[in-house]
Amino acid sequence: MKPVELPQGTLEMLILKAVSLGPLHGYGILLRIQQISGERLEILQGSFYTAIYRLERRGWIRGEWGESENNRRARFYSLTAAGTRQLKAETAKWTDMAAVVAGILRKKAGVT
Amino acid sequence: MSLLAAIRKLWHSIAPRTGSDVEEEFRSALDAYQEDLIRQGLPEEEARRKARIDLGQPATQNETYRDAIGLRVFDELGGDIRYGLRALRRNPGFTAVAVLSLAVGIGATTAMFSLIYAVLLHPFPYADADRIMNAHFVKTKQPDVFQWFTLSEAQLDDLRLAAPVDSVLGFTTNGHLEITNDGLPEDIQGVYLTKNAETFLGVRPLFGRMIEPFDAGHPVVVLNYRFWQRYFGGDPHVIGRMLEMDHAPYTIVGVMPRSFAFNDFGGVGDVYLPASLMDAVANGPAPTYLPWIKLRPHVTVATANAALDPIVREIMKIHSEASLAWHLGLQPIIVPYQQDLGRTLALLLAGVVLLLIIGCANCSILLLARGRTRRHELAIRTAIGASRWRIVRQLLVEALVISCTGAVLGVAASYWLARLPLVLSPDSFPAESVIRINAPILAFSVALALLCGILFGLAPALRLSRNDPARSLPGRQAGVVAAPRKHRWSVLIAAQVALTLLLMATAGTAIRGFLRLTQMPLGYDPANVMQLGIPLHVDNPASLQSREARASYIEQIREKIASVPGVLTVAVGTDATPPFSDPVDTESSFNIDGTGDGEQPQARVMLVGQRYFAALRIPLLQGRLWSTDENSTGDFIAVVNRTFATRYLSSSNALG
Numbered sequence: 001m002k003p004v005e006l007p008q009g010t011l012e013m014l015i016l017k018a019v020s021l022g023p024l025h026g027y028g029i030l031l032r033i034q035q036i037s038g039e040r041l042e043i044l045q046g047s048f049y050t051a052i053y054r055l056e057r058r059g060w061i062r063g064e065w066g067e068s069e070n071n072r073r074a075r076f077y078s079l080t081a082a083g084t085r086q087l088k089a090e091t092a093k094w095t096d097m098a099a100v101v102a103g104i105l106r107k108k109a110g111v112t
Numbered sequence: 113m114s115l116l117a118a119i120r121k122l123w124h125s126i127a128p129r130t131g132s133d134v135e136e137e138f139r140s141a142l143d144a145y146q147e148d149l150i151r152q153g154l155p156e157e158e159a160r161r162k163a164r165i166d167l168g169q170p171a172t173q174n175e176t177y178r179d180a181i182g183l184r185v186f187d188e189l190g191g192d193i194r195y196g197l198r199a200l201r202r203n204p205g206f207t208a209v210a211v212l213s214l215a216v217g218i219g220a221t222t223a224m225f226s227l228i229y230a231v232l233l234h235p236f237p238y239a240d241a242d243r244i245m246n247a248h249f250v251k252t253k254q255p256d257v258f259q260w261f262t263l264s265e266a267q268l269d270d271l272r273l274a275a276p277v278d279s280v281l282g283f284t285t286n287g288h289l290e291i292t293n294d295g296l297p298e299d300i301q302g303v304y305l306t307k308n309a310e311t312f313l314g315v316r317p318l319f320g321r322m323i324e325p326f327d328a329g330h331p332v333v334v335l336n337y338r339f340w341q342r343y344f345g346g347d348p349h350v351i352g353r354m355l356e357m358d359h360a361p362y363t364i365v366g367v368m369p370r371s372f373a374f375n376d377f378g379g380v381g382d383v384y385l386p387a388s389l390m391d392a393v394a395n396g397p398a399p400t401y402l403p404w405i406k407l408r409p410h411v412t413v414a415t416a417n418a419a420l421d422p423i424v425r426e427i428m429k430i431h432s433e434a435s436l437a438w439h440l441g442l443q444p445i446i447v448p449y450q451q452d453l454g455r456t457l458a459l460l461l462a463g464v465v466l467l468l469i470i471g472c473a474n475c476s477i478l479l480l481a482r483g484r485t486r487r488h489e490l491a492i493r494t495a496i497g498a499s500r501w502r503i504v505r506q507l508l509v510e511a512l513v514i515s516c517t518g519a520v521l522g523v524a525a526s527y528w529l530a531r532l533p534l535v536l537s538p539d540s541f542p543a544e545s546v547i548r549i550n551a552p553i554l555a556f557s558v559a560l561a562l563l564c565g566i567l568f569g570l571a572p573a574l575r576l577s578r579n580d581p582a583r584s585l586p587g588r589q590a591g592v593v594a595a596p597r598k599h600r601w602s603v604l605i606a607a608q609v610a611l612t613l614l615l616m617a618t619a620g621t622a623i624r625g626f627l628r629l630t631q632m633p634l635g636y637d638p639a640n641v642m643q644l645g646i647p648l649h650v651d652n653p654a655s656l657q658s659r660e661a662r663a664s665y666i667e668q669i670r671e672k673i674a675s676v677p678g679v680l681t682v683a684v685g686t687d688a689t690p691p692f693s694d695p696v697d698t699e700s701s702f703n704i705d706g707t708g709d710g711e712q713p714q715a716r717v718m719l720v721g722q723r724y725f726a727a728l729r730i731p732l733l734q735g736r737l738w739s740t741d742e743n744s745t746g747d748f749i750a751v752v753n754r755t756f757a758t759r760y761l762s763s764s765n766a767l768g
Contacts, residue, residue: 027141049138049173053180057128061136072144075137 214518217468239314282401303381320366511569
């Protein structure tokens with residue numbers, strides 16, 4: 001299957017979602033998003049950390065140092081309360097928009 | 113929390129993570145990715161390379177972080193500032209001229225502002241000083257004629273009950289007291305304050321306490337700062353010691369701070385005493401006090417005047433017809449100074465602002481001139497992709513670096529400059545205004561520096577940034593580009609010359625006015641005349657009850673002084689040479705026989721010795737002076753001045 005390119009701004013939403021399933025370190029978030037998408041998402045790795053920093057700055061995720069599965073020191077991110085609210089709002093907004101756009105695009109000629 | 117911890121906390125909220133923290137996290141991700149790649153079969157070297165291509169370099173990660181959280185602007189500004197400083201250090205001549213021309217302007221303006229702040233905006237240390245009012249009666253037809261009035265303790269109490277009044281302080285104009293400790297007797301000024309002085313004035317003493325209600329009747333004394341410095345050498349253990357005045361012991365209970373110089377129009381007191389001691393001092397009618405009225409918040413002076421006028425009349429039992437020509441005029445205690453100094457200070461401020469504008473124009477010209485040599489550098493920056501905003505910003509930051517350096521120098525200079533007027537003319541300012549550089553003034557000068565930087569930096573920055581690399585780059589012959597801009601330069605230079613001329617003309621006029629003032633005829637000849645105030649402290653007042661005894665006592669003193677070698681003439685009088693030293697009017701009512709109708713005329717009566725006119729070389733227009741005999745018997749004889757004669761005695765001959 002062809003890889004999908006992400007529209008701008010959606011990466012942050014996906015990170016919030018990935019973290020909402022349980023604390024993860026940065027590289028783990030990357031892997032999880034790719035894994036859930038069935039390896040179809042090609043994330044620009046350069047912009048990935050920018051997104052993480054921005055989310056942390058806004059207080060939607062919180063980073064803490066811990067041990068990774070292979071005993072490496074890593075920074076684990078978890079969702080904050082504000083992040084949970086944000087994820088909910090973003091999800092609702094996204095589904096709405098997707099439904100509207102899809103509805104318009106499905107419209108067939110002649111039918112009103 | 114210490115200041116350092118506070119700064120760290122603030123910094124933490126701006127940039128929560130350190131560079132090494134960010135880098136460590138990034139490295140761990142890089143390693144994990146690299147291991148994954150190796151597991152997928154890539155050789156180690158290849159995996160390392162690919163990981164770095166995909167994720168980026170650890171060394172630049174902190175920059176990515178700061179960019180992401182919005183700190184990039186600060187980093188760039190920091191860079192601009194460092195670059196600006198370096199550029200300034202490379203051109204010491206340019207820097208020195210620009211910084212100095214601004215430092216003079218900013219320094220002078222800051223000094224003026226701190227003077228105005230201290231003198232007009234915030235001169236008094238008292239609580240709610242803006243609500244404290246001088247009270248006097250103003251002649252309705254001539255608002256500049258006014259008369260103070262005094263109230264007795266009971267009357268003050270009545271006044272305190274009035275609705276617009278928050279509280280009332282009663283005080284005496286200074287009474288002379290004599291220190292009779294050991295050594296030379298010294299004449300000092302004592303001010304008696306009513307018992308609410310502490311709460312009314314609300315000034316925290318330097319040591320000890322202010323006069324309190326429970327001091328009533330106890331011989332206690334609070335010292336003025338200057339007196340404490342002069343007489344006790346600033347001894348901090350003075351509280352509880354005894355001060356003997358007029359042969360009575362007083363306990364020192366407090367020392368007031370330097371800024372407390374109560375009070376300006378009655379003369380600053382050396383010592384403050386509870387009013388209840390007045391009863392012991394004054395023999396005769398109940399002592400009276402000048403009132404300071406503190407209005408309730410949000411009561412305007414006009415409403416208070418209207419409300420208090422009938423009350424004061426009632427309290428003072430003034431019902432005569434003549435009194436209707438007068439009305440109560442409350443006056444914020446700052447007003448006399450504003451009247452005296454406001455215009456002078458405004459003029460000075462205008463002068464220094466002109467100086468500042470000239471300095472700014474100077475800097476603008478310098479920046480533009482330097483800009484011609486920098487065109488090449490800026491063209492290269494534009495060519496390699498710097499936006500116009502970026503270049504304007506950099507040039508502005510350089511201008512701000514100049515103006516801030518100027519401001520630092522200027523503020524340092526203003527520290528001394530601001531004292532200059534006080535040193536030159538100590539009497540025209542409230543004794544209590546202490547000139548110091550404080551937070552509002554620093555804020556003022558910082559704002560001034562920023563304003564100046566933008567003012568003189570913006571025009572050159574906009575001009576220089578509008579430059580086309582294709583035209584300026586090929587060679588450095590800037591002549592072609594510069595030619596059409598010449599007239600803008602001349603406008604700036606012309607403005608600068610015009611302002612300088614204006615400033616010099618103003619200064620010239622001011623100096624001429626001053627010279628004229630020094631040559632004004634005073635009506636007497638002050639050359640080689642010295643005045644000496646001698647307060648008469650009499651141990652036994654009864655011995656000088658009669659006029660003759662008083663006259664001979666004064667004559668004794670006069671002769672003693674006349675016998676000092678070098679003294680040519682000695683004359684005595686109840687006041688010093690005109691203009692009169694005592695600001696509280698000593699006007700007395702009088703009647704000339706045969707007239708005496710309508711309102712009561714008033715004149716300043718001055719008791720003088722017979723040699724007074726000779727010593728000051730005041731010419732006698734008509735009649736004669738009195739003789740020694742008449743002097744010693746203390747007869748009532750008067751000499752009037754020409755103004756008096758023409759005003760009141762125009763029809764008849766004044767003699768007799």
